[in-house]
Amino acid sequence: MNDFMQTVDWSRAQFALTAIYHWLFVPLTLGLGFICAIMETVYYRTGDEFWKRTTKFWLRLFGINFAIGIATGLILEFEFGTNWSNYSHFVGDIFGAPLAIEGIMAFFLEATFVAVVFFGWNKVSKGFHLASTWLTAIGANLSALWILVANAWMQYPVGCTFNLETVRNEMTSFWDVLFSPVAVNKFTHTVTSSFVLAAVFVIGVSAWYLLKGREEKMAKKSIAIASVFGLIFSLVTAFSGDRSGAIIAEVQPMKxxxxxxxxxxxxxxxxxxxxxxxxxxxxxxxxxxxxxxxxxxxxxxxxxxxxxxxxxxxxxxxxxxxxxxGIMSAEEKIERGRKAVEELARYRDAKRNGDQAAIDEITAEFDPSTPEGEEFLREYFAYFGYGYLDSPSDIVPDVPLTFYMFRIMVGLGAFFILLFAVFLWLSYKDRLERYRWILWIAIFSVPLAYLAGQAGWCIAEVGRQPWVIQDLMPTSIAASRIGSGAVITTFFLFLALFSILLAAELRIMFKQIALGPDKEK
Amino acid sequence: MKDKLVAIAGFYIDGFRQMRLGRTLWAIILIKLFIMFAILRLFFFPDPLGGKSDAERADFIIENLTEKP
Structure with a gap:
C-alpha cells in the first residue's frame, strides 16, 4: 500500500472515530431537551414544586451531556479542511452554507437560552424560563438540521451546478438542497431516533431509582412521560425508516x-x-x-x-x-466518468498553455445553459466520480457490515417500541416495582439505544461507499495529499482526547444520578 | 438601556458565582477548547488551501483531481 492510500485509510478511520464519539454526545442532548421542556410545562401549568425539582434534576443531566459534548463537532470541521481538502473545495458553498448557519444558530440560540435555563430559576419569570427551555431544545435540533442537510446532499447531490473555472459545485437552489427528500427524511429519522434514545435514558435511570427504592415518585412520573414520548417517536422513527428504504431504492440502489x-x-x-x-x-x-x-x-x-x-x-x-x-453497467459509467475527467485534464492543460480556443470549447461543454452543455453534464459529468474507479466491483460497499448493522438497528428499534409500550402499560397500572427484571432490562437498554444510533450511521456512511459525494467523488479522491504520519498521530490523539471526555462524562453523570435530585455537587 | 445591560451582566455574573457542578463542567469546556484551538488547530490542522487565492485554489484542486497521487 502506498503512502497516499495509507493517508486515505487513516483519514477515513479518523473521521469515523470522531463521528462515532460525536454521536455518543449529541443524541441525548437532542431528545432530553424536549423531555425537560415537557416536564417544565407541567410545572408551569400546575405550579407543583415536585415538577420543578424533577425538571431541574433532568436538566442537570442534560447540562452535563451538553457541556461535555459541546464543540466535539468542531474537530469534524477541522478534518474537512485538513484531511479532505479536495472534497471541501469541490463541494464549495453547498456544504459551507449549512455549516455556517448551524454555527450561527448554535451560538445565538443555544448559548443565549442555555444560560437562562441554568441561571434563570427564580430570576426570570416562569413563562420566560419555560420558553428558554423550549428554545434550547429547538435550537439544538435546528443545529442538527443543518449538518444533516449537508450530509443528505452528499448522499443525493441536488440544487447545484459545477463551475469549471473554480472547480467547485455551486448552489443553484437553496430550497432544493434543504427540502430534498433525502434531507427531509434524514432529519426526521435521525432526530426522532435521538428522542427515542433520550426516552430510553430517562426510563433506564428512573428504573435504577425504583430498583434502589429511591425517588419513587420522580421515577414513576418520569417513566410515564418518557414512555409516551418514546412510544410516539419510536413509531415516527419506524415510519421515517420505512420511507428511507423507498428513498434509498431510488437514489442509492447499491446501498x-x-x-x-x-x-x-x-x-x-x-x-x-x-x-x-x-x-x-x-x-x-x-x-x-x-x-x-x-x-x-x-x-x-x-x-x-x-x-x-x-x-x-x-x-x-x-x-x-x-x-x-434500464440499469447501466458500472463499466459504462466508468467510461463516461473517465471522459469527464479527461475533459477536466484537457482544461487544465489548456489553461497551462494559454490555449484560449480549447478553454472556450471545454467551458461550453460544462455550460448547463446550452443544449450541448446540458447533454455533457447529464451523460458524462453525472458519472464524474466513476472516472476514478479501477474496476466495476469498486462500487460495492462492505456488504456484511451494512447488512448486519441494518438488522441491529431495525431489531433494536422494534425492541424499543415494545419496551415503551410495556413501560407505559405498567406505569398506567402502577405496577412498575412488581417487575424488577423489566426494570433491569430498561437499565441495560440504555447502551443498546446508543448502539442503534451508531448502527444507523454505519449503514448510512459505509453503505454509500465508495462515494463521499454520490456518483461525483469517491472517498479516495476526496482526501488531501498529506503524509500519513500526521493523520495516524492525530488519530491516536483524538482517541485519547475523546475517551477521556467520555470517561469524564460517565463519571460525572453516574455521580449526579447517585446523588439524586436534591444533592448537586 | 444601560440598566438593562447591567442587569444582564449581573444575571450572568450571579449565575457563574452560584455554580457548583457547573464549575467542573466549565473547566472541562475550557480545557477542551484550549486543546482544540491552541494545540490541535495550530499544530495538527494545517490548511492545505490556506493562503492561496481563489485561482490558485482552483489550480491546486484541478491538479489533484486530474493527476494520480
Whole structure:
C-alpha cells in the first residue's frame, strides 16, 4: 500500500472515530431537551414544586451531556479542511452554507437560552424560563438540521451546478438542497431516533431509582412521560425508516442491495429478517450469498416501491448492468466518468498553455445553459466520480457490515417500541416495582439505544461507499495529499482526547444520578 | 438601556458565582477548547488551501483531481 492510500485509510478511520464519539454526545442532548421542556410545562401549568425539582434534576443531566459534548463537532470541521481538502473545495458553498448557519444558530440560540435555563430559576419569570427551555431544545435540533442537510446532499447531490473555472459545485437552489427528500427524511429519522434514545435514558435511570427504592415518585412520573414520548417517536422513527428504504431504492440502489445482501435483482423481492452471510469469495448470487436466512416474501419490493411485484436491483445488476430494467453497467459509467475527467485534464492543460480556443470549447461543454452543455453534464459529468474507479466491483460497499448493522438497528428499534409500550402499560397500572427484571432490562437498554444510533450511521456512511459525494467523488479522491504520519498521530490523539471526555462524562453523570435530585455537587 | 445591560451582566455574573457542578463542567469546556484551538488547530490542522487565492485554489484542486497521487 502506498503512502497516499495509507493517508486515505487513516483519514477515513479518523473521521469515523470522531463521528462515532460525536454521536455518543449529541443524541441525548437532542431528545432530553424536549423531555425537560415537557416536564417544565407541567410545572408551569400546575405550579407543583415536585415538577420543578424533577425538571431541574433532568436538566442537570442534560447540562452535563451538553457541556461535555459541546464543540466535539468542531474537530469534524477541522478534518474537512485538513484531511479532505479536495472534497471541501469541490463541494464549495453547498456544504459551507449549512455549516455556517448551524454555527450561527448554535451560538445565538443555544448559548443565549442555555444560560437562562441554568441561571434563570427564580430570576426570570416562569413563562420566560419555560420558553428558554423550549428554545434550547429547538435550537439544538435546528443545529442538527443543518449538518444533516449537508450530509443528505452528499448522499443525493441536488440544487447545484459545477463551475469549471473554480472547480467547485455551486448552489443553484437553496430550497432544493434543504427540502430534498433525502434531507427531509434524514432529519426526521435521525432526530426522532435521538428522542427515542433520550426516552430510553430517562426510563433506564428512573428504573435504577425504583430498583434502589429511591425517588419513587420522580421515577414513576418520569417513566410515564418518557414512555409516551418514546412510544410516539419510536413509531415516527419506524415510519421515517420505512420511507428511507423507498428513498434509498431510488437514489442509492447499491446501498439497499448491500443492506439486504441482494445479489440478483428480483421482482417481488423478499426482505431478509435474519441471515448469516457466506465469505465474500462465495457470494456470487442470491443462492450462494447466505448460509441460511429467514425472510418475508415480497416485503422488500413493497417497502422499496409500494408494489409487491416491483423489481429491486441486486448488486450484480448494478455492477454488470441489466438492460431489461434500464440499469447501466458500472463499466459504462466508468467510461463516461473517465471522459469527464479527461475533459477536466484537457482544461487544465489548456489553461497551462494559454490555449484560449480549447478553454472556450471545454467551458461550453460544462455550460448547463446550452443544449450541448446540458447533454455533457447529464451523460458524462453525472458519472464524474466513476472516472476514478479501477474496476466495476469498486462500487460495492462492505456488504456484511451494512447488512448486519441494518438488522441491529431495525431489531433494536422494534425492541424499543415494545419496551415503551410495556413501560407505559405498567406505569398506567402502577405496577412498575412488581417487575424488577423489566426494570433491569430498561437499565441495560440504555447502551443498546446508543448502539442503534451508531448502527444507523454505519449503514448510512459505509453503505454509500465508495462515494463521499454520490456518483461525483469517491472517498479516495476526496482526501488531501498529506503524509500519513500526521493523520495516524492525530488519530491516536483524538482517541485519547475523546475517551477521556467520555470517561469524564460517565463519571460525572453516574455521580449526579447517585446523588439524586436534591444533592448537586 | 444601560440598566438593562447591567442587569444582564449581573444575571450572568450571579449565575457563574452560584455554580457548583457547573464549575467542573466549565473547566472541562475550557480545557477542551484550549486543546482544540491552541494545540490541535495550530499544530495538527494545517490548511492545505490556506493562503492561496481563489485561482490558485482552483489550480491546486484541478491538479489533484486530474493527476494520480
Amino acid at each position: 439497499l442491495a448491500a443492506m439486504e445482501g441482494l445479489y440478483d435483482g428480483e421482482e417481488g423481492a423478499g426482505l431478509t429478517v435474519i441471515g448469516i452471510l457466506r465469505p465474500e469469495s462465495e457470494r456470487s448470487s442470491n443462492d450462494a450469498a447466505f448460509y441460511f436466512k429467514l425472510g418475508i416474501p415480497k416485503l422488500l419490493s413493497i417497502m422499496s416501491y409500494r408494489d409487491a411485484e416491483a423489481y429491486v436491483a441486486g448488486i450484480n445488476d448494478l455492477v454488470n448492468g441489466n438492460p431489461a430494467y
